[in-house]
Amino acid sequence: MRLSRLNAWLASSLIFLTERALPARAEEPARPSEAEIGSIQQYLTPHQAVREIWNGVASVDTLVAKLSPAEMANIKKTLGESAPSDTVIVLRPRDATGAVLGHAVIGEEVGKYRPITFMVGTTPDLKVRDVEVLVYRESRGGEVRYPRFLRQYRGKSGQSPIRTNRDIINIAGATLSVNALNLGVKRALLSLEALRARKVL
Amino acid sequence: MRRIVGFVGMGLFVASAGWAESPSYQSPLYQKPFLIKGRASLGGYMDLEFHAGDEGSTFDQHRFVPFIYAEVSDRVHVASEIEYEHGGEVAGDEVTDGEISVEFATIDVKAADALNFRGGIILSPLGRLNVFHDSPMLDLTERPLVDTEVIPTTLSEAGLGLYGSFGLSEMFLINYEGYVVNGFKDSAVEDGLLDTHEGAGSKSDDNNNSRAFVGRLGVSPRLGTEFGVSVHTGDYDSLGTQNLTIAALDARFSTGPFEILGEGAKGRADYEETPGIEETAESAGFYLEGHFHFLSGAISALPQSVFTASTRVDYVDHDQNVDGLDQERLTLGLNFRITEETVFKNDLLFDRGRALDASDWNDTQTAYRFSVATYF
Numbered sequence: 001m002r003l004s005r006l007n008a009w010l011a012s013s014l015i016f017l018t019e020r021a022l023p024a025r026a027e028e029p030a031r032p033s034e035a036e037i038g039s040i041q042q043y044l045t046p047h048q049a050v051r052e053i054w055n056g057v058a059s060v061d062t063l064v065a066k067l068s069p070a071e072m073a074n075i076k077k078t079l080g081e082s083a084p085s086d087t088v089i090v091l092r093p094r095d096a097t098g099a100v101l102g103h104a105v106i107g108e109e110v111g112k113y114r115p116i117t118f119m120v121g122t123t124p125d126l127k128v129r130d131v132e133v134l135v136y137r138e139s140r141g142g143e144v145r146y147p148r149f150l151r152q153y154r155g156k157s158g159q160s161p162i163r164t165n166r167d168i169i170n171i172a173g174a175t176l177s178v179n180a181l182n183l184g185v186k187r188a189l190l191s192l193e194a195l196r197a198r199k200v201l
Numbered sequence: 202m203r204r205i206v207g208f209v210g211m212g213l214f215v216a217s218a219g220w221a222e223s224p225s226y227q228s229p230l231y232q233k234p235f236l237i238k239g240r241a242s243l244g245g246y247m248d249l250e251f252h253a254g255d256e257g258s259t260f261d262q263h264r265f266v267p268f269i270y271a272e273v274s275d276r277v278h279v280a281s282e283i284e285y286e287h288g289g290e291v292a293g294d295e296v297t298d299g300e301i302s303v304e305f306a307t308i309d310v311k312a313a314d315a316l317n318f319r320g321g322i323i324l325s326p327l328g329r330l331n332v333f334h335d336s337p338m339l340d341l342t343e344r345p346l347v348d349t350e351v352i353p354t355t356l357s358e359a360g361l362g363l364y365g366s367f368g369l370s371e372m373f374l375i376n377y378e379g380y381v382v383n384g385f386k387d388s389a390v391e392d393g394l395l396d397t398h399e400g401a402g403s404k405s406d407d408n409n410n411s412r413a414f415v416g417r418l419g420v421s422p423r424l425g426t427e428f429g430v431s432v433h434t435g436d437y438d439s440l441g442t443q444n445l446t447i448a449a450l451d452a453r454f455s456t457g458p459f460e461i462l463g464e465g466a467k468g469r470a471d472y473e474e475t476p477g478i479e480e481t482a483e484s485a486g487f488y489l490e491g492h493f494h495f496l497s498g499a500i501s502a503l504p505q506s507v508f509t510a511s512t513r514v515d516y517v518d519h520d521q522n523v524d525g526l527d528q529e530r531l532t533l534g535l536n537f538r539i540t541e542e543t544v545f546k547n548d549l550l551f552d553r554g555r556a557l558d559a560s561d562w563n564d565t566q567t568a569y570r571f572s573v574a575t576y577f
Contacts, residue, residue, distance in 0.1 A: 114242055143366070146368070146371075146374070147371050149424055166457070169456070170455060172329070172427065173333040176541065176542070
């Protein structure tokens with residue numbers, strides 16, 4: 001009961017965030033300054049994160065898709081953990097010619113205390129182009145939102161291990177946050193690959 | 202020895218077998234934190250240890266540590282951990298040997314990445330392990346000797362200060378913590394020996410009306426590499442005339458499946474056993490620890506699992522002003538993590554020491570530790 005309520009809350013939060021930020025608004029401010037980053041909880045809106053990951057974004061459309069029970073089971077088998085929701089919200093940035101630049105998924109995973117909200121942006125062939133942390137809520141372990149950590153995910157696919165001490169360098173003292181992001185990035189990639197296999201993307 | 206090997210085997214069997222069928226392993230019950238209600242989270246960690254050695258064997262339910270965390274507002278966070286040790290009976294009860302204490306309870310006010318306020322009962326940033334010491338996080342059951350004999354892990358003190366981090370470049374990060382705290386008390390020196398555990402100060406009453414300082418500066422030139430320097434200094438006696446300083450260096454390096462970490466610390470306290478004659482009590486120690494992570498995800502039913510082989514060398518000199526009174530330990534460990542949050546550990550410990558004024562080392566203990574620890 002508790003989990004289903006949490007799922008519903010997460011899904012509605014993500015949809016709310018997405019609808020508020022998209023489609024593109026010309027007056028959207030640039031990425032916050034370092035000083036501002038320290039003083040607010042939401043470091044990037046989804047719209048800002050899309051523009052951090054891709055250059056030349058003219059518009060963004062949104063696809064809300066559901067994973068089938070079989071797809072959910074496959075992802076669970078690979079990750080060893082249940083997905084918090086079967087709903088995947090995919091953002092598709094396009095350039096001025098209308099060409100799809102890639103795909104983005106917003107996810108949430110719990111670190112030590114609280115959920116971390118992040119965006120995984122991929123190339124059109126579903127390899128990570130970049131990962132951005134949108135909201136980080138904990139007092140320690142915030143280094144996971146720095147570019148020097150997040151750049152490790154670039155080029156990863158659903159077949160990559162995305163594991164600490166294999167292809168991801170851990171941050172001592174932030175192991176649970178690192179693990180949460182590893183899980184979230186891999187979950188996003190597997191979800192996109194499942195939708196691609198079903199020709200939804 | 203055969204019994205110890207048997208225990209190792211039992212531990213590995215428990216660690217690697219039977220989990221594929223466990224119906225509760227992927228239960229939502231085990232998603233952490235256990236409860237998020239509004240702005241507060243409830244979770245924690247716990248462990249169970251089995252000790253076997255020359256003096257017998259026993260189970261020890263060492264730590265049960267619930268935490269409460271709350272976002273009071275965007276800028277204000279409260280974090281706390283309540284530690285129940287050895288069953289959690291009240292300290293001072295002659296019938297029991299447990300302890301209940303507030304390990305830390307802090308109010309954090311976030312101003313910017315580089316500048317934040319923290320006040321309350323603070324985990325003293327003296328060395329790295331004192332701050333990052335959760336048993337599910339550590340790869341060996343026993344904490345390093347230097348972090349029990351020189352740095353009185355877990356040292357938490359009432360006080361306030363600042364913490365933050367900033368980058369000199371995209372790759373080069375600096376972090377710091379610095380606090381004014383009550384500091385140590387008179388019993389930190391006993392019979393000319395430094396005893397920082399006994400000397401940990403009160404959280405309600407500074408014995409000498411003179412605050413101490415504790416701080417750590419961490420430098421990370423690249424991801425996976427960090428060096429830290431830390432110090433705790435202040436007067437510890439009731440008159441406020443004698444200084445106690447503990448200085449520590451720590452380092453950590455990781456690449457691929459390999460990880461090396463270490464910490465060294467030296468404590469020095471002034472005291473007067475005979476009025477008018479100044480003396481010093483000094484102790485020091487270090488540890489060096491290596492890890493190799495392997496068979497990551499090799500068990501198909503446990504894709505997040507990983508094995509880790511560990512080796513640690515410990516050294517502590519309890520009194521640097523005399524010959525002897527020192528201790529060495531070699532620890533060999535093999536642990537199995539179901540996920541990063543849950544670990545089964547098997548450790549073999551080989552201790553040796555030198556008595557006061559002795560020049561020869563004597564084997565003092567060969568022991569085995571099995572433990573299971575998890576966040577919840």
